Amino acid sequence: MKCMQEIVCGCAGKPERENNSSMRSNCATMLQLHRIDDGGRYVSENRASHNHEMLRTHAEKLHWPSHRHIDTYTRDLVKQLRQNNVNLGKVYTIIGSLFGRMENVPFTKRCLRTFCGKLSKEQADDDVRKTMDAFSELGSNDPEFSCVVEVDKESKIKTLLWTNGRSKMQYHNFGDVITFDTTYKTNLYDMPFGLFVGVNNHFQSIFMGVVMMREETIESFKRVFTEFIRLMGGKPPKTILTDQARAMEVAIQQTMPDATHRWCKWHVLRKAKEHLGPHYTKSSDFRAALYKVVNEMLTVDEFEAAWAELLDKYKLHNNTFLIQIFEVRHKWAKPYFSGKFCAKQISTQRSESANHLWKGYIPPACPMNLFVK
Structure with missing residues (x-):
């Protein structure tokens, strides 16, 4: 059991490397607590003077290590949201609404991203x-x-x-x-x-x-x-x-x-615009005529006659795309499935x-x- 505990400033100690953005400034501020026999504590030493400027705004505290903790209830909420495919931005917004406003959230979005990364790794393990x-x-x-x-x-x-x-x-x-x-x-x-x-x-x-x-x-x-x-x-x-x-x-x-x-049928015709160019536009007569052949011809003879007439009218006999899909017409064209149950x-x-x-x-x-x- 701990008999003594020291609570120090976030700027205590020296930076691990020189010329970095660390906030550590060797601040000596410290509160030393000692335990007594009945389990209570008393202050044995208190150094209250800081060697650095204090925070000017409430939001600045988010950048301190002491304010990056995500409590258990918030962690559970984040876990549920992420499992239901809620993206990181929306998760942070939801948490902000729970704390009243975004400025009151006791951790940064970066901390949340780190936590979500750990969640993903835990889910992927084993x-x-x-x-x-x-x-x-x-x-x-x-x-x-x-x-x-x-x-x-x-x-x-x-x-x-x-x-x-x-x-x-x-x-x-x-x-x-x-x-x-x-x-x-x-x-x-x-x-x-x-x-x-x-x-x-x-x-x-x-x-x-x-x-x-x-x-x-x-x-x-x-x-x-x-x-x-x-x-x-x-x-x-x-x-x-x-x-x-x-x-x-x-x-x-x-x-x-x-x-x-x-x-x-959609997969067969999806490249029609790419291969037919200006012929295949929403306002073109050809597009309407093509869909009439595809959707309204009920017999094989009707379909093949209407297809030939379509090629003659728009002079597309040599179009590679139309040649290819006509060769496999028995796989997609309605008349070739006459008598086959397709449930519409x-x-x-x-x-x-x-x-x-x-x-x-x-x-x-x-x-x-x-x-x-």
Whole structure:
């Protein structure tokens, strides 16, 4: 037990290096306390004179080491805010409102940034174990929860796929048509994140499964699709919509040979403006005519005749972009899917919208365990 304690000025001692911005000036101000038998303390020595100018404003105290402490309650609040993807500036503003105004916050924004950095490091430490703990917790609350973890020779995670009981039930009822889309940089490891999304009888988006994968190769997609179908009871979808990734196309042909694979129409046409230049503007006749062909032609003969007429009218027979998308028209054009059930879906917009929504709640460089939670 301490029997003596000295409280010194923030300017006590010498600077560690010369010619720096340290406030230390060898100030001798000191309050010495001694403990007595009943646990109390008494002042045994008091040196009250400072050898430096005192602070002129209340806000200057923030730059002193003695005023950089973040109390426990504020730390808990900051932790919750950061886990919910609130950026540093907004966190500081919220804390300022709790203290009445920004000038009353007892620490600087730099201190807050340092603390948030420590939080991120703590969350990333032992990430795999924490992720498995999160899965165990999900499984204890949902007997139908399932996950697949694939590791490489170095025991690093290659693929992480999971789904729950509600998603399995949704797939059983509405799994005939699904969309699958991947997005990048939603986690600490920049692993592509994929969502299996469907639509229910009210045309509301429903989530079927979630996957994080290190590589986007044919073999990786084959494993993902095979495991997804297995988790869903072995029944593959009748129609699947994706973007134009070649690896994904080959994997779908091998794992779901009887399914109709449809490309997202938006992905096919998204480079139209780049390749068609002045022809493709909001006010141009060509753009309106193109969308009429794409959206309103119902039979193959109608589509091909209208396409040929469009090229003749605007003299675009040699346009590379139009030639390429016409060659793969059976993958995206409406007439070639006559008789195929698509649940009124023509793009992967539902998957992309879900990805965009989730990015609002998940920090862009969060560790895997926080991402799963």
